[in-house]
Amino acid sequence: MKRVVLPMALLxxxxxxxxxxxxxxxxxxILAMRVDPPELLYSFxxxxxxxxxxxxxxxxxxxxxxxxxxxxxxxxxEVNVRLCPETDEADGCEGYKVRENAPAEEIRxxxxxxxxxxxxxxxxxxxxGELAVPSQHFTFTSPAVDYMLLHDADGRLSFNSIxxxxxxxxxxxxxxxxxxxxxxxxxxxxLSMDISPQGLTPxxxxxxxxxxxxxxxxxxxPEGTDPEADVQCIKRRVxxxxxxxxxxxxxxxxxLEPGFDRDDxxxxxxxxxxxxxxxxEAGRIVRLRPVVxxxxxxxxxxxxxxxxxxxxxxxxxxxxxxxxxxTTSGAIDPISADDITPQPDVxxxxxxxxxxxxxxxxxxxxxxxxxxxxxxxxxxxxxxxATSEGIIPGLF
Numbered sequence: 001m002k003r004v005v006l007p008m009a010l011l012x013x014x015x016x017x018x019x020x021x022x023x024x025x026x027x028x029x030i031l032a033m034r035v036d037p038p039e040l041l042y043s044f045x046x047x048x049x050x051x052x053x054x055x056x057x058x059x060x061x062x063x064x065x066x067x068x069x070x071x072x073x074x075x076x077x078e079v080n081v082r083l084c085p086e087t088d089e090a091d092g093c094e095g096y097k098v099r100e101n102a103p104a105e106e107i108r109x110x111x112x113x114x115x116x117x118x119x120x121x122x123x124x125x126x127x128x129g130e131l132a133v134p135s136q137h138f139t140f141t142s143p144a145v146d147y148m149l150l151h152d153a154d155g156r157l158s159f160n161s162i163x164x165x166x167x168x169x170x171x172x173x174x175x176x177x178x179x180x181x182x183x184x185x186x187x188x189x190x191l192s193m194d195i196s197p198q199g200l201t202p203x204x205x206x207x208x209x210x211x212x213x214x215x216x217x218x219x220x221x222p223e224g225t226d227p228e229a230d231v232q233c234i235k236r237r238v239x240x241x242x243x244x245x246x247x248x249x250x251x252x253x254x255x256l257e258p259g260f261d262r263d264d265x266x267x268x269x270x271x272x273x274x275x276x277x278x279x280x281e282a283g284r285i286v287r288l289r290p291v292v293x294x295x296x297x298x299x300x301x302x303x304x305x306x307x308x309x310x311x312x313x314x315x316x317x318x319x320x321x322x323x324x325x326x327t328t329s330g331a332i333d334p335i336s337a338d339d340i341t342p343q344p345d346v347x348x349x350x351x352x353x354x355x356x357x358x359x360x361x362x363x364x365x366x367x368x369x370x371x372x373x374x375x376x377x378x379x380x381x382x383x384x385x386a387t388s389e390g391i392i393p394g395l396f
Contacts, residue, residue: 014084022204023325023332025070028077028176031326031362031374032068033187035071035170038370039240041194042145044208046099047157050105050146057141063189068362068374069132071123071327078120081136082187083113085148093171093186101155102147109144114171120177128328128376136170136335148191161302162215163312166191186226190370196220196236216303216312228299230316235301240370243296243321248274248363249289250377254347255285265291275327277378281385282353288377289321290363300369319371322365329354329381332361349380 023030040061045053071077085091095112117136119211123129140148150158171186195212212234213219219235221353229235249271260268269298271289280286297319304313323344325332341366348361 010319021225021331023327025072025326025360027073027180028069028071028075028183029326030069030172030174030181030183030185032324032364032372033170033172033185033240034066034068034372034374035187035370036066036240037189038240038242038372039165039190039192040145041192041237041239042142042149042210044162044193046142046146046149046193046265047159047161049109050103054111054308058091059145061140061145062142063138065136065138065187066363067131067185068170069133069183070132070302070362071131071176072129073127074123074125074129075176076120076122077131078175078177079131080118080134080175081117081133082115082171083110083112083138084169084171085110085144086168091170097148101153103143105151106143106147109141110147113138113140113144117140128358128362128378130376131174133172137239138170143371145191159215161193161307162195162212162238162383165193187372188370190240192237192239194237194311195234210268218312218314227304227312228318232314232392234314237301238298240298240369242365243365243367244372245290245363245365245375246293248375249375250274250278251287252280252284253286254287265289266325267343277358277380279380279382280350281349281355281382282354283384284350286348286350286364287345287380288325288348288361289343290320290375291364292365292373296367296371298367317332319367320369321370322366322368324366326362326364327360329359330361350379350381352384354381356381 015112040063042061044147045058065081082093084096098111098114119134121131121133146157149166150161150164152158167188167190169188174183175181209220219233221231221235225231225235227235250264251271256267256270260270272289299316299318302315302317304315306313316359325346327348330348333347333349358380359379359380362373362374364372364375366372
């Protein structure tokens with residue numbers, strides 16, 4: 001079986017699928033990948049030939065790639081990690097070859113990065129089958145960044161980099177030795193040009209601002225502009241950061257008593273912080289609520305080229321969070337949007353016939369711009385208690 005996990009916010013698969021529900025984890029799965037930082041800002045000076053950039057140092061730029069992978073069967077797994085420096089390599093860079101029309105300096109810089117790193121890890125059943133995949137650290141020199149930026153047909157750096165970021169990726173391939181079971185995933189990260197000429201003298205800033213304004217048709221925002229303002233000027237770009245799952249709250253049972261402040265993440269104390277290993281009787285429901293840091297929903301701007309009007313458009317956005325859930329047993333059901341709380345709650349439903357023993361849930365948060373965080377929740381399922389009528393308390 002070979003499963004290919006596609007990038008960014010949506011993790012979906014192609015090939016042989018043997019899961020009743022995508023949230024159920026029964027065999028080898030790559031649940032998420034994270035790049036820290038998820039966005040690198042590079043200087044506009046990269047547009048100039050490398051021998052015309054002056055004494056200003058560009059880079060190095062450091063990133064770390066991490067993987068959340070699980071095999072509840074507790075097997076040894078071979079892990080292969082590499083950089084995929086091209087934006088359009090949808091097959092995950094299998095058999096990748098360095099571009100021959102790249103300058104020799106760029107080729108020397110990128111070859112070590114695309115060379116696969118291979119390790120073998122055993123799934124830890126005491127952690128739900130998580131694989132302790134070591135973090136992979138990469139350092140991009142200025143020539144390596146040049147290689148990954150947008151190029152024209154002749155191999156020259158494209159001025160379109162001002163509008164469109166480059167999105168290289170990290171690729172992970174996992175196989176179970178002695179089987180045909182393979183999991184492939186790739187995580188894109190963003191290389192964005194910092195066109196705000198910060199730190200320059202007024203004499204240096206003016207010609208640069210005129211250059212970008214003439215190309216984009218938009219001016220720069222004045223210093224002190226509200227980052228969340230919906231304005232048609234170019235704000236100083238702040239690189240994206242990974243969100244932080246600060247807390248996961250829970251409640252045994254599905255219903256909340258009304259009368260609490262909707263903005264209270266604990267719903268008036270009805271939900272408490274998840275910690276340790278929580279015991280739950282088979283046949284019960286657990287309400288789960290992920291909570292991210294208060295400053296995780298970052299404002300940002302994005303350029304769009306209107307083909308019909310042949311002009312650049314500027315859009316102002318604020319990040320939204322998307323949550324994905326996975327479990328080794330039981331069911332995960334989202335709660336309808338018309339519930340009495342705006343929080344992204346889900347129900348973890350444990351059927352009455354679930355065997356007693358450990359069970360695991362993972363929650364992954366994505367900010368829709370490549371930022372990712374995750375957390376594992378440990379449960380201990382206990383035998384259900386029968387009432388005098390023989391009915392199991394809870395949902396069933």
